[in-house]
Amino acid sequence: xxxxxxxxxxxxxxxxxxxxxxxxxxxxxxxxxxxxxxxxxxxxxxxxxxxxxxxxxxxxxxxxxxxxxxxxxxxxxxxxxxxxxxxxxxxxxxxxxxxxxxxxxxxxxxxxxxxxxxxxxxxxxxxxxxxxxxxxxxxxxxxxxxxxxxxxxxxxxxxxxxxxxxxxxxxxxxxxxxxxxxxxxxxxxxxxxxxxxxxxxxxxxxxxxxxxxxxxxxxxxxxxxxxxxxxxxxxxxxxxxxxxxxxxxxxxxxxxxxxxxxxxxxxxxxxxxxxxxxxxxxxxxxxxxxxxxxxxxxxxxxxxxxxxxxxxxxxxxxxxxxxxxxxxxxxxxxxxxxxxxxxxxxxxxxxxxxxxxxxxxxxxxxxxxxxxxxxxxxxxxxxxxxxxxxxxxxxxxxxxxxxxxxxxxxxxxxxxxxxxxxxxxxxxxxxxxxxxxxxxxxxxxxxxxxxxxxxxxxxxxxxxxxxxxxxxxxxxxxxxxxxxxxxxxxxxxxxxxxxxxxxxxxxxxxxxxxxxxxxxxxxxxxxxxxxxxxxxxxxxxxxxxxxxxxxxxxxxxxxxxxxxxxxxxxxxxxxxxxxxxxxxxxxxxxxxxxxxxxxxxxxxxxxxxxxxxxxxxxxxxxxxxxxxxxxxxxxxxxxxxxx
Amino acid sequence: xxxxxxxxxxxxxxxxxxxxxxxxxxxxxxxxxxxxxxxxxxxxxxxxxxxxxxxxxxxxxxxxxxxxxxxxxxxxxxxxxxxxxxxxxxxxxxxxxxxxxxxxxxxxxxxxxxxxxxxxxxxxxxxxxxxxxxxxxxxxxxxxxxxxxxxxxxxxxxxxxxxxxxxxxxxxxxxxxxxxxxxxxxxxxxxxxxxxxxxxxxxxxxxxxxxxxx
Numbered sequence: 001x002x003x004x005x006x007x008x009x010x011x012x013x014x015x016x017x018x019x020x021x022x023x024x025x026x027x028x029x030x031x032x033x034x035x036x037x038x039x040x041x042x043x044x045x046x047x048x049x050x051x052x053x054x055x056x057x058x059x060x061x062x063x064x065x066x067x068x069x070x071x072x073x074x075x076x077x078x079x080x081x082x083x084x085x086x087x088x089x090x091x092x093x094x095x096x097x098x099x100x101x102x103x104x105x106x107x108x109x110x111x112x113x114x115x116x117x118x119x120x121x122x123x124x125x126x127x128x129x130x131x132x133x134x135x136x137x138x139x140x141x142x143x144x145x146x147x148x149x150x151x152x153x154x155x156x157x158x159x160x161x162x163x164x165x166x167x168x169x170x171x172x173x174x175x176x177x178x179x180x181x182x183x184x185x186x187x188x189x190x191x192x193x194x195x196x197x198x199x200x201x202x203x204x205x206x207x208x209x210x211x212x213x214x215x216x217x218x219x220x221x222x223x224x225x226x227x228x229x230x231x232x233x234x235x236x237x238x239x240x241x242x243x244x245x246x247x248x249x250x251x252x253x254x255x256x257x258x259x260x261x262x263x264x265x266x267x268x269x270x271x272x273x274x275x276x277x278x279x280x281x282x283x284x285x286x287x288x289x290x291x292x293x294x295x296x297x298x299x300x301x302x303x304x305x306x307x308x309x310x311x312x313x314x315x316x317x318x319x320x321x322x323x324x325x326x327x328x329x330x331x332x333x334x335x336x337x338x339x340x341x342x343x344x345x346x347x348x349x350x351x352x353x354x355x356x357x358x359x360x361x362x363x364x365x366x367x368x369x370x371x372x373x374x375x376x377x378x379x380x381x382x383x384x385x386x387x388x389x390x391x392x393x394x395x396x397x398x399x400x401x402x403x404x405x406x407x408x409x410x411x412x413x414x415x416x417x418x419x420x421x422x423x424x425x426x427x428x429x430x431x432x433x434x435x436x437x438x439x440x441x442x443x444x445x446x447x448x449x450x451x452x453x454x455x456x457x458x459x460x461x462x463x464x465x466x467x468x469x470x471x472x473x474x475x476x477x478x479x480x481x482x483x484x485x486x487x488x489x490x491x492x493x494x495x496x497x498x499x500x501x502x503x504x505x506x507x508x509x510x511x512x513x514x515x516x517x518x519x520x521x522x523x524x525x526x527x528x529x530x531x532x533x534x535x536x537x538x539x540x541x542x543x544x545x546x547x548x549x550x551x552x553x554x555x556x557x558x559x560x561x562x563x564x565x566x567x568x569x570x571x572x573x574x575x576x577x578x579x580x581x582x583x584x585x586x587x588x589x590x591x592x593x594x595x596x597x598x599x600x601x602x603x604x605x606x607x608x609x610x611x612x613x614x615x616x617x618x619x620x621x622x623x624x625x626x627x628x629x630x631x632x633x634x635x636x637x638x639x640x641x642x643x
Numbered sequence: 644x645x646x647x648x649x650x651x652x653x654x655x656x657x658x659x660x661x662x663x664x665x666x667x668x669x670x671x672x673x674x675x676x677x678x679x680x681x682x683x684x685x686x687x688x689x690x691x692x693x694x695x696x697x698x699x700x701x702x703x704x705x706x707x708x709x710x711x712x713x714x715x716x717x718x719x720x721x722x723x724x725x726x727x728x729x730x731x732x733x734x735x736x737x738x739x740x741x742x743x744x745x746x747x748x749x750x751x752x753x754x755x756x757x758x759x760x761x762x763x764x765x766x767x768x769x770x771x772x773x774x775x776x777x778x779x780x781x782x783x784x785x786x787x788x789x790x791x792x793x794x795x796x797x798x799x800x801x802x803x804x805x806x807x808x809x810x811x812x813x814x815x816x817x818x819x820x821x822x823x824x825x826x827x828x829x830x831x832x833x834x835x836x837x838x839x840x841x842x843x844x845x846x847x848x849x850x851x852x853x854x855x856x857x
Contacts, residue, residue, distance in 0.1 A: 245793075558664070633820075
């Protein structure tokens with residue numbers, strides 16, 4: 001078991017023996033077992049992105065069914081029971097199976113490339129999180145296809161979702177989905193936060209860290225503090241349903257409003273951990289197409305951090321129609337208005353960057369400009385809703401539906417499509433067609449506004465959300481027809497986008513390393529990046545390492561083993577080289593562990609026994625995952641140097 | 644303190660060679676916040692801490708809201724088993740600290756000693772915990788109060804059992820191998836997590852056993 005005496009170390013450029021050895025060391029395992037064992041952060045990130053997009057299409061399809069039902073008054077295309085499932089599945093899919101995993105997938109793919117490392121800190125954990133997410137999503141849809149789709153709304157209020165009214169297994173599927181998706185979110189968040197704090201390239205002090213990484217850090221920390229509450233809440237509902245506890249039973253000392261607190265303490269930050277990555281996309285795209293560093297970089301970073309903090313003080317504004325004390329409501333109104341400040345600071349910084357730069361009108365920038373228009377409108381209706389008397393008037397009406405889609409689609413989905421165009425060349429090595437991209441943009445922009453703007457008016461005219469049909473005498477027919485036409489226009493733009501992706505994959509122009517002339521590290525490596533990301537770990541001396549660097553500073557790291565998967569841990573604030581790190585190797589255990597956890601959760605839908613005995617397979621899988629192997633230990637010993 | 648100073652990054656700097664920063668001589672692992680696993684464990688603790696914290700909030704939320712509180716289980720659970728657990732769990736900090744300190748000195752025999760001690764005490768804790776559930780004096784399906792104390796105790800038990808299993812696995816590993824320096828970091832991280840179990844038990848104990856008295 002003797003390891004090679006002389007270790008081949010990295011530090012030589014492309015084409016060198018070290019580079020060839022790195023390619024061997026980091027190569028992706030082959031075959032189906034290899035595919036299931038792959039823990040490359042780029043593969044995991046891509047899997048998240050593709051799967052989340054598939055769920056996005058599924059939820060969009062459900063939305064199309066709802067719009068079809070509402071196109072004329074007194075329609076009977078779908079009945080009330082299916083309609084309940086449609087809007088619940090739509091909201092749940094968009095929030096839990098599309099938005100969060102999509103944003104985390106983007107971060108998983110790009111953060112290690114941006115901060116200059118070869119893989120994430122816990123790549124096995126993120127890989128496992130992906131499989132948990134996939135099975136969780138499929139579980140929810142399996143229930144739906146068997147007429148057991150969740151039907152109590154995406155926030156599953158009790159008592160509707162509780163044991164008394166939520167009969168059958170529909171709400172159980174929803175509760176268990178929360179366990180699946182939050183477990184996934186938390187695992188990835190811990191991984192991402194660790195990469196950002198401890199694995200940045202030497203010289204990338206916190207002050208030089210890209211805004212995208214800052215946003216991911218803020219989001220990950222928010223996830224760590226917000227997601228446990230909804231997980232706890234969903235499990236308490238599940239205990240009420242399965243074991244007869246009384247958390248939400250006022251007759252036995254429980255309380256139904258408790259659920260709303262637990263849900264929205266998560267649910268409001270949730271909006272921001274979808275929105276903050278959207279801001280991050282914008283802050284990545286604008287400097288590139290304005291050809292200058294971000295104006296007010298520090299102000300933007302501080303705004304992201306303060307948005308993260310403030311977002312935890314807003315949850316009661318979803319509960320203005322409950323018996324919360326008036327003093328409390330005033331506090332939450334003030335907080336709801338206050339959170340507009342950091343967003344405004346960022347918008348001013350972006351405008352200043354664009355105004356003083358040399359603008360290039362490429363497709364990613366168009367989506368950013370759409371954000372300005374849509375989010376400002378959504379923000380304004382948000383200011384209205386933050387005020388208690390107005391909220392009481394339009395609560396649970398289409399005004400709220402309009403507002404939330406303006407904020408979420410404007411704040412997250414438009415920037416996301418901009419990000420797709422921006423980073424597609426990096427992920428695939430090919431460009432997408434710009435002409436089709438611009439068409440897609442305008443169709444989507446028009447379709448979106450035609451769909452959702454009329455909903456403001458419908459809400460003011462009193463149309464409640466979540467009704468499956470309405471009477472002709474209500475006078476809501478015309479605006480609903482307009483909204484449905486808009487929805488189909490929007491759907492068309494999404495199909496056009498998919499076609500553009502496929503065409504780009506098939507015969508897009510080769511992209512090269514840096515097609516947009518951007519300044520951050522992910523653009524310094526080939527497209528698509530090799531499995532080891534960097535032949536040489538860069539040393540960073542400025543905020544845009546590809547645009548400027550300090551004279552005489554070192555350019556790269558050398559001395560890491562090329563024969564094993566080795567990387568560098570740096571200090572939190574200054575990113576000084578601190579410890580060499582042996583990355584985990586690919587293994588099938590994270591996949592097995594995810595299956596075992598999934599089995600446990602799925603079993604717990606049907607049996608309380610399953611909740612206890614189902615824990616045994618995950619325990620075995622986690623021990624198998626952890627248990628050190630002889631070969632890996634021998635290799636590590638050969639490189640070992642005690643601190 | 645002196646060990647901490649030695650461990651600062653400046654003690655083993657990367658070396659400048661031409662355009663490169665040579666890191667070949669950096670240590671291949673580090674303890675405490677120099678280890679990535681420490682950050683991962685800290686994240687886990689934050690997640691579980693939020694869950695514990697909210698269960699305690701729920702307890703007092705119900706107590707403040709319901710005029711009929713606690714509806715069953717008057718007088719609270721028997722103090723004996725919970726208090727025994729509190730004493731025993733504080734005692735468990737001794738072998739735990741022995742294991743942690745020995746791990747940082749890479750002293751294998753002492754690590755084994757500490758881990759065996761901790762395993763024994765922690766298995767004892769599981770037995771005591773079982774008894775606690777039998778003496779809560781309220782059913783989980785009796786009232787919201789009953790549901791809350793059962794769940795709070797259950798959450799802590801889940802963490803306790805997880806870390807007992809973890810400790811047993813590490814103890815076996817320390818005897819069977821394969822070992823390398825990094826495994827000592829695992830021991831230190833496990834000890835840190837055990838400290839979390841100990842420290843969270845004290846407020847949870849106070850809530851479950853003493854809050855009903857006031």
